[in-house]
Amino acid sequence: MxxxxxxxxxxxxxxxxxxxxxxxxxxxxxxxxxxxxxxxxxxxxxxxxxxxxxxxxxxxxxxxxxxxxxxxxxxxxxxxxxxxxxxxxxxxxxxxxxxxxxLPATDLAAIDRDAAPLWIVAQALRDPGNIGTILRTGDAVGAGGLILIDDCADPFSFEAVRASMGAIFTQRIAAARWEAFQPWLRSGPAQLVGTSLQTSHDYRDPCYEKPVFILVGNEQAGLPEAYEQECDLLVKIPMLGKADSLNAAVATAVMAYEVINQWRS
Amino acid sequence: MxxxxxxxxxxxxxxxxxxxxxxxxxxxxxxxxxxxxxxxxxxxxxxxxxxxxxxxxxxxxxxxxxxxxxxxxxxxxxxxxxxxxxxxxxxxxxxxxxxxxxLPATDLAAIDRDAAPLWIVAQALRDPGNIGTILRTGDAVGAGGLILIDDCADPFSFEAVRASMGAIFTQRIAAARWEAFQPWLRSGPAQLVGTSLQTSHDYRDPCYEKPVFILVGNEQAGLPEAYEQECDLLVKIPMLGKADSLNAAVATAVMAYEVINQWRS
The missing domain is CATH 3.30.1330.30 (Ribosomal protein L30/S12)
Incomplete structure (x- = not known):
């Protein structure tokens, strides 16, 4: 009772x-x-x-x-x-x-990369709403989870949990410094894909190979150049207007849907 | 001075x-x-x-x-x-x-549909952050502007202006009731495209014809059925996980990039 x-x-x-x-x-x-x-x-x-x-x-x-x-x-x-x-x-x-x-365990050991063809990696994301929205998108695209690199907002905050619309329970969550993520990533199969303004490589051109890890950078600064250099692919989402970037959660979703659309075709 | x-x-x-x-x-x-x-x-x-x-x-x-x-x-x-x-x-x-x-004029007369191949129409969106993020995406995809239907959050609020990252100045903005929007829409060329859970029509299948008007519904309720029936196309963004919907600004972006990607191909 x-x-x-x-x-x-x-x-x-x-x-x-x-x-x-x-x-x-x-x-x-x-x-x-x-x-x-x-x-x-x-x-x-x-x-x-x-x-x-x-x-x-x-x-x-x-x-x-x-x-x-x-x-x-x-x-x-x-x-x-x-x-x-x-x-x-x-x-x-x-x-x-x-x-x-x-609170679930959030060390990298909690991630079984073979459990899903797609993972999302966010670096220094500061907006808990963005983190929750990315979790929600991750669920929608069949991603396995979200790996938070460096100092990100807390995915277990009220705002992030709310924005995730339940995906906080369906997505695996890990948190790690870049120095720990790098060797973990390279200890198994992985295609690390970063979106960048520093490339002319259209995001629709590459062939995405499972498991794909989509790497998203900080809302203001984007990805550090050293992190971009570690990517297997750097791609650009076209920007047809005056702005030079998308909201981080939007960019993640546009990128993730392109990846799964290739696999669905 | x-x-x-x-x-x-x-x-x-x-x-x-x-x-x-x-x-x-x-x-x-x-x-x-x-x-x-x-x-x-x-x-x-x-x-x-x-x-x-x-x-x-x-x-x-x-x-x-x-x-x-x-x-x-x-x-x-x-x-x-x-x-x-x-x-x-x-x-x-x-x-x-x-x-x-x-404040700029926001009546439908402010919209020249020939000025852009793509327009975004949001119905009863309540989150000013979503409205600003949609404006930012609109700029990125070369949309002409955003038409707000029924009771939406104010696009000129601090939160929406901030989230727009400058797109408040590049995107035309109109506000109208559905009853006024409908005859205006049909007074010229228009393909009204709604995203819906009520269809199995994949969003990558149709041929999108300029000018496209992407119609997005309220964060909780989605589009009213009567509005869906007025759409020229109802399409579904695939959902591979447990969730049955995306964040409204994310769904708008995924849809808009598919439309412009078709035209870029």
Missing amino acids: PRQITAFSNPLVKQVRGLREKKNRRADGQFVAEGLRILTEAREMGRLPQILFFAEGTRHPLLDALIATTEAAGGDVVETNADILGKLTSKDNPQTAVGVYP | PRQITAFSNPLVKQVRGLREKKNRRADGQFVAEGLRILTEAREMGRLPQILFFAEGTRHPLLDALIATTEAAGGDVVETNADILGKLTSKDNPQTAVGVYP
């Missing part, structure tokens, strides 16, 4: 509210996902929350299933009110369900 | 700070763009600010050119400090230059 919490001063509420900060996510080894649909997708992937909050008076078959499986797995199920739920998520539009999940 | 303002209580500072709200932008007929690079792109497009703020002590050839052309055109050039500049933009990372521009 779910227990009830209706006091904002409750220690569990305070702890979960603290998970909006990265240092607390690290210390507690947990992150938060919101929304019945996304929590249900996680459940279908075999990922259950350690703590599940839901709003009193909410009845939905998917919520019932989520409560039942979470309780069966020994999770803590908490019935609360919309006000507290809103404070857990700091949103104007609170969700009916909030789940607290264990 | 630039005049100096260093008091936060100055009426002009208060007025420009007020432009963060849509009702003030409408009342004053003005919007704000930030950053020397974007203001310079605007200048190169022949768009000059009515008011230009810059930080005292800043020297840059592009800033000098901006000041000179703004003054020559009768604009108000104001030297101020970094603190006030930061307050005008509500950013942690204030820019060295902020421009106040007249």
Whole structure:
């Protein structure tokens, strides 16, 4: 049976509210996902929350299933009110369900490159919304996951998790310095493809060979030149207007769809 | 000669700070763009600010050119400090230059469909970041502009202008209800292309005929069925994972690059 919490001063509420900060996510080894649909997708992937909050008076078959499986797995199920739920998520539009999940391992050893034909590698991406959107795109193109190089925004932040629309649970996530990523990448088959303004090589011309690793650079600076030199292919997405670059998540998607379209043809 | 303002209580500072709200932008007929690079792109497009703020002590050839052309055109050039500049933009990372521009006309009459082979039409898009990102993509694919249907976020908001990275000045922008857009669209040549989950028609199969109007739906709900029925083509971007949709700005870009890639081939 779910227990009830209706006091904002409750220690569990305070702890979960603290998970909006990265240092607390690290210390507690947990992150938060919101929304019945996304929590249900996680459940279908075999990922259950350690703590599940839901709003009193909410009845939905998917919520019932989520409560039942979470309780069966020994999770803590908490019935609360919309006000507290809103404070857990700091949103104007609170969700009916909030789940607290264990942070997965994010070392490169978590990545099995044979598990997918395509992987996305992001370097020094600073916008958590971009990271979440790239995860969502990764899911759509059948990528295996996202490898975050150097200092990126946290993929387990509220904003990134929200923008991922559930892909935080379907995509493998790793984080590494470039110096560690390089030898790992070359320890097996890999075609590292960077998008660059320094080349005239149209992104539709090469033959992409599995497994492809698409490398995306920082929103302002793009890829460091030394990283570009390590790419097996440097390609350019045509820019027909005044601007010289695309949004990082958009460029990743345009590139990734070209790769899978070649394979679909 | 630039005049100096260093008091936060100055009426002009208060007025420009007020432009963060849509009702003030409408009342004053003005919007704000930030950053020397974007203001310079605007200048190169022949768009000059009515008011230009810059930080005292800043020297840059592009800033000098901006000041000179703004003054020559009768604009108000104001030297101020970094603190006030930061307050005008509500950013942690204030820019060295902020421009106040007249809101352009946004009725459909502002759109000359013969001016470009591709136009983007967004319906009920609620995220200003998505609108700015779509403008940026529109510039990159050589689109003529963005037509906003029904209740969309304001393309002249700070967030949208920022995300557009200057495309707010290169893309035509119109806003209309669907009931007005429909007869306008059909008063000339147009291929209206919607992306939909309700079709199995792969987005790479059709032959796209200029001028193409790409129609994108609301972030949550997608396109209303009645709008889909008005499309000349309904196509589907393949989704290989668990998710059933892409971010709206990502979907627009994937679609737009397919269209121009056909024409480039």
